[in-house]
Amino acid sequence: MWNRTPFSRREFLASTAAGAAVVATPSVLRAQGAGVKIGILHPVSGALSYSGTQGRLGAMLAVDEINAAGGIKGLGKIDAMLGDAQSTPEGGTAEVEKMNAANVACIVGGYASAVCLAVSQAAARYDLPYVVDVGVADSIVTRGLKNTFRFGPGFGTISKVAIENLAAINDAAGTPAKTVMIVHEDSLFGSGLAKLLNAQLPNHGFQILETIPHPTPTRDFNNVVLKIKAQNPDLVIPANYYNEYVLLARTMQQQHVRPKGIYSVLGGAASSYKFVKEFPDAANYIMDCNHWFDPKNPKALELKKKVEAKGEFYTYEVYMNYSCVLLVADALQRAGTADRAKLTEAIASSTFSGHVMPYGPTKFVNGQNEGAAPVNTQVQNKDIKVVLPEKFAEAKPVFPMPA
Amino acid sequence: MLSPVILIPAILNGLLTGAVYALVALGLTLIYGVLHIINFAHGAMLSAAMFAAFFAFRILGLDPYVAIFLIAPAFFVIGYGLQRFVIGPASHGDDRNMLLVTLGLAVVIENVLLFAFRADTRTIDLPYAFQTIDLGFAFLAIPRIIGFAAVLVVALALGAVMTLTDTGKAIRAVAKEKVGAQLAGIDVAHIYAMTFGLGTACVAIAACLLMPTYYVNPTAGEAFVLVAFTIVVLGGMGSVAGALIGGLVIGVVESLSGLFLGESLGQIGIFLIFIAVLLVRPTGLFGAKA
Numbered sequence: 001m002w003n004r005t006p007f008s009r010r011e012f013l014a015s016t017a018a019g020a021a022v023v024a025t026p027s028v029l030r031a032q033g034a035g036v037k038i039g040i041l042h043p044v045s046g047a048l049s050y051s052g053t054q055g056r057l058g059a060m061l062a063v064d065e066i067n068a069a070g071g072i073k074g075l076g077k078i079d080a081m082l083g084d085a086q087s088t089p090e091g092g093t094a095e096v097e098k099m100n101a102a103n104v105a106c107i108v109g110g111y112a113s114a115v116c117l118a119v120s121q122a123a124a125r126y127d128l129p130y131v132v133d134v135g136v137a138d139s140i141v142t143r144g145l146k147n148t149f150r151f152g153p154g155f156g157t158i159s160k161v162a163i164e165n166l167a168a169i170n171d172a173a174g175t176p177a178k179t180v181m182i183v184h185e186d187s188l189f190g191s192g193l194a195k196l197l198n199a200q201l202p203n204h205g206f207q208i209l210e211t212i213p214h215p216t217p218t219r220d221f222n223n224v225v226l227k228i229k230a231q232n233p234d235l236v237i238p239a240n241y242y243n244e245y246v247l248l249a250r251t252m253q254q255q256h257v258r259p260k261g262i263y264s265v266l267g268g269a270a271s272s273y274k275f276v277k278e279f280p281d282a283a284n285y286i287m288d289c290n291h292w293f294d295p296k297n298p299k300a301l302e303l304k305k306k307v308e309a310k311g312e313f314y315t316y317e318v319y320m321n322y323s324c325v326l327l328v329a330d331a332l333q334r335a336g337t338a339d340r341a342k343l344t345e346a347i348a349s350s351t352f353s354g355h356v357m358p359y360g361p362t363k364f365v366n367g368q369n370e371g372a373a374p375v376n377t378q379v380q381n382k383d384i385k386v387v388l389p390e391k392f393a394e395a396k397p398v399f400p401m402p403a
Numbered sequence: 404m405l406s407p408v409i410l411i412p413a414i415l416n417g418l419l420t421g422a423v424y425a426l427v428a429l430g431l432t433l434i435y436g437v438l439h440i441i442n443f444a445h446g447a448m449l450s451a452a453m454f455a456a457f458f459a460f461r462i463l464g465l466d467p468y469v470a471i472f473l474i475a476p477a478f479f480v481i482g483y484g485l486q487r488f489v490i491g492p493a494s495h496g497d498d499r500n501m502l503l504v505t506l507g508l509a510v511v512i513e514n515v516l517l518f519a520f521r522a523d524t525r526t527i528d529l530p531y532a533f534q535t536i537d538l539g540f541a542f543l544a545i546p547r548i549i550g551f552a553a554v555l556v557v558a559l560a561l562g563a564v565m566t567l568t569d570t571g572k573a574i575r576a577v578a579k580e581k582v583g584a585q586l587a588g589i590d591v592a593h594i595y596a597m598t599f600g601l602g603t604a605c606v607a608i609a610a611c612l613l614m615p616t617y618y619v620n621p622t623a624g625e626a627f628v629l630v631a632f633t634i635v636v637l638g639g640m641g642s643v644a645g646a647l648i649g650g651l652v653i654g655v656v657e658s659l660s661g662l663f664l665g666e667s668l669g670q671i672g673i674f675l676i677f678i679a680v681l682l683v684r685p686t687g688l689f690g691a692k693a
Contacts, residue, residue: 049522186667214666217626219617222416223661223669226409243524243618250616253533254544278528 035076036338038063038328039083039099039107041119042321046087048112051317055111055133056082058321061306062329072332078325085110089118096122105338106130106347108324111317113137113188120148129344131328133321134291136266137188141367149347149364151324152291152357153372159196162265162289165376165388167204169287169397176400177234177260180206183224183248185240186213193239193265209233218244221251228252234260234400241267246275249282260400262286270377270384273313283379285401287387291316292375293356295386295394300356323355327362330354358392412541413658419547421654422554423609427627428634428646429558430605436641437578437598439498441632443505444485447512448603449624452478452610454520457619460527467527467614468549474611475604482603487596516621524620532615550612557608558647561601565643574598578641630657630670633677639690648688652676 040059042052063080071077081104083095092115099107106129110116116135123130124145132140132150136158141150153161170177182197184190194211201208209231212224225248228236236259238248245267252258262285264270270288293300293314303322304314312318327350332338335346353361359371376388378397385395427449434442452474459470485508494500535542565571576584577594585591609627617623634653638645653673660672680687 045517045522047522049517050524053521212666215670218666219626220416220420220658220661222420223413223658224666226412226416226662230406230409243620246524246526246618250533254535255542256535278526281533 035071035079036332037079037081037102037104038325039081039095039102039104039109040321040325041083041085041092041095041099041107041109042111043085043087043091043115045084046091048087051111051134051315052085052087054312054315054317055109055321057307057310057312058318059108059133059325061303061318062322062325066325066329072329074336075332075338078329083109085112085115085119087112087115089114091115092119093122095119096126096128100126100128104128105332105340105343106328108328109133109321110135113140116140120145123147127340127344129328129340129347131324131347133324134317145367147344148367149369150367151327151355151359151362151369151372152320153374154368155192157372158266158289158374159193159200161374162376163197163200163204165289166201166263167206168388169376169399170204170206172397173399175205178205178207179231179233180208180235180237181228181231181233182208182211183228183236183238183240184211184213185216185218185244187216189266190239197237197239197265206235214240214244216241216244218247221248222255224248225251225255225257228259229255229257232259236262238262238264239266242272242275246279249275249279249286253282258401258403262401264288266290266374270379271316273315273384276379276382276384280382284382285379285398287376287378287397287399289374289376291320292358292377292386293319294358294392296392297356297358299354303356319356323357326355327352358386358389408540409662413662414655415541415543416547417655417658418651419543419551419654420658421651422551423612423650424627424630424634424654425647425650426554426557426605426609426612428631428638428650429561429643430602430609431628431631432635432638432641432643432646433561433605434599434602435635437574438486438501438595440501440505442599442602443502444508444512445505445602445606445631446622446624446626446628447509447516448478448482449606449610449627450516450619450621451512451624452607453614453617453619453623454516455607456611456614457525457527460614466529467611468553471553471608471611475607478607479600479604481600483596483600485603486599487592490599491592491595513621520621522620524618526618527614529615544616546612546615553608553612554647554650557605558643561605562643564601570594570597630673633673635687636677637680637687639687642687642689645687645689 042055044052044056063078067077081099081102085092085095096119107123108131110119110132111134113135116132117140120130124147127147130148134152136155138154138156182194184194198208238245270286271290276283307314307318330352331343331346331350335342348364350362358375363370375386375392377384378387380395386392387395387397431445455474456467456470459465490501490504493504531545534545573589573594576589577591634646634649638649656672657669661669
């Protein structure tokens with residue numbers, strides 16, 4: 001239809017837009033060399049591009065490390081095939097087709113639950129082993145797909161641990177917190193979590209004063225904070241994404257709202273070095289239950305230095321993907337071949353413990369790593385410290401927050 | 404819930420937030436009043452201006468309020484250039500085509516921003532961003548009060564430009580009767596571009612007022628434009644006073660409906676007004692009859 005339009009400028013604009021889109025979304029880039037081919041698939045463009053890029057960084061750090069040490073014994077160097085899921089399930093599926101056509105041994109990544117669900121299904125058609133890096137939706141591993149493995153913990157485990165640890169922290173401090181307000185974003189993640197909290201917190205002696213949903217994006221948190229102020233709860237539990245979290249925390253500080261504790265589950269300030277760096281005062285003493293590296297593992301700390309030397313933040317996407325690639329490399333070495341069926345078997349029977357997560361040896365049951373668990377972190381002295389479980393803790397939880 | 408402890412601060416916050424909405428709407432209504440198009444690139448320009456304010460702070464160390472004096476003229480020039488050399492020529496004299504060109508521009512600008520700065524959310528931290536004035540019954544954030552005052556000043560200045568200067572008179576003449584203005588010797592292409600430049604400058608000022616407390620990413624501006632469009636309809640297409648009053652009204656409505664219906668449904672109030680205005684008074688509060 002463009003041929004018939006007389007508007008040359010429009011044509012120019014349209015082609016520029018398409019050009020910009022192509023430049024902004026490099027779809028499949030292939031690293032050179034022989035050896036064993038692995039698909040590294042993340043949403044590096046679109047709404048999730050920050051997380052996706054961080055995930056790719058972590059995976060590539062592992063690949064480079066393995067290749068620098070001579071590759072995988074018997075198979076040679078890893079040839080990483082990079083894919084962009086473009087933050088959509090369809091984008092992820094399309095990349096699986098390309099990766100399968102390029103004959104990769106397996107795929108690592110996905111990040112978002114919706115992408116992981118689509119990618120695992122597409123990969124299952126080709127019996128292509130797929131290791132999920134983050135995607136927390138429980139349905140990813142409960143559909144009986146033999147090719148799908150999740151290294152990290154799922155939503156059910158995370159919320160269970162979060163609630164138990166919250167009760168433990170509160171009990172240890174002499175139960176100063178009795179009343180709770182929950183502020184959550186209104187899609188699957190926030191609403192699901194709010195529902196679980198509403199069902200389980202009363203069993204641990206907490207009274208829920210109010211549950212406030214909000215959309216993503218929300219431009220203004222004044223009303224929410226006014227409600228919190230009026231009810232004056234002991235504890236505020238936010239369950240939302242980074243932008244809204246920042247606005248909420250800033251508005252609470254502005255309106256002089258200081259509850260005894262702020263405790264977030266999956267994605268709060270206490271698991272973001274970026275937030276702590278940019279808002280040290282608003283972030284202080286916030287607690288979080290989230291994915292985190294093992295702070296007592298020297299390898300994890302070495303990786304942290306490496307990532308920070310690149311000027312990037314050491315986010316969970318980085319070390320989870322780094323660990324996933326190491327896990328696959330270990331399985332490849334044990335299988336001694338890039339054959340998909342044998343590799344699937346090798347991953348399923350993995351007892352890999354050379355990762356940087358506080359999980360212990362890997363043990364997959366129906367595709368879920370049973371050792372995977374979140375930890376509790378707290379912002380203390382402008383740094384993020386693991387406070388629970390004790391085995392990995394670097395500091396004791398400070399609760400209630402000092403005035 | 405009806406307690407004045409919450410109600411009064413909620414209304415005040417609504418007014419302060421509404422002022423910034425009004426400024427975004429002011430740019431939109433100005434362009435609509437003269438060019439008779441909805442500028443779809445408005446949100447993308449807001450994001451671009453917020454990035455400009457962000458980097459003015461990060462690289463030059465300029466406070467966003469000081470950066471207004473740099474960024475607003477720069478965006479005036481950009482807006483003028485876009486209309487004069489891109490949108491105008493590309494639409495071949497047919498106003499309806501401009502609409503599509505601005506839509507294309509929005510796509511280009513957003514993707515260029517995404518390519519250049521990635522989707523990462525950025526904020527700037529200023530010492531006064533968390534300071535509030537304690538009125539006894541409400542804490543008012545200082546950046547919002549500054550924003551409110553700045554919007555009033557900009558609206559008054561814009562009103563003065565429109566009524567007192569030759570350019571303002573020419574803009575109003577073109578808005579009323581394009582062919583007549585052309586016959587009277589007014590350079591319509593120049594006036595179109597001047598208007599687009601002024602509208603873009605309004606958005607640039609809004610961006611600088613937002614940055615102390617808000618965040619920026621390539622799609623940050625979008626959230627404001629839908630609201631601004633409602634304000635334009637409420638206040639009357641092309642009316643400066645309408646945009647200002649409409650903005651304040653919408654700010655309060657959004658705040659109160661968020662309070663009573665919950666944040667998830669907070670925007671319902673805005674769009675109910677939108678529908679009601681279209682049904683009962685399609686010309687808006689201050690709009691002239693079409």
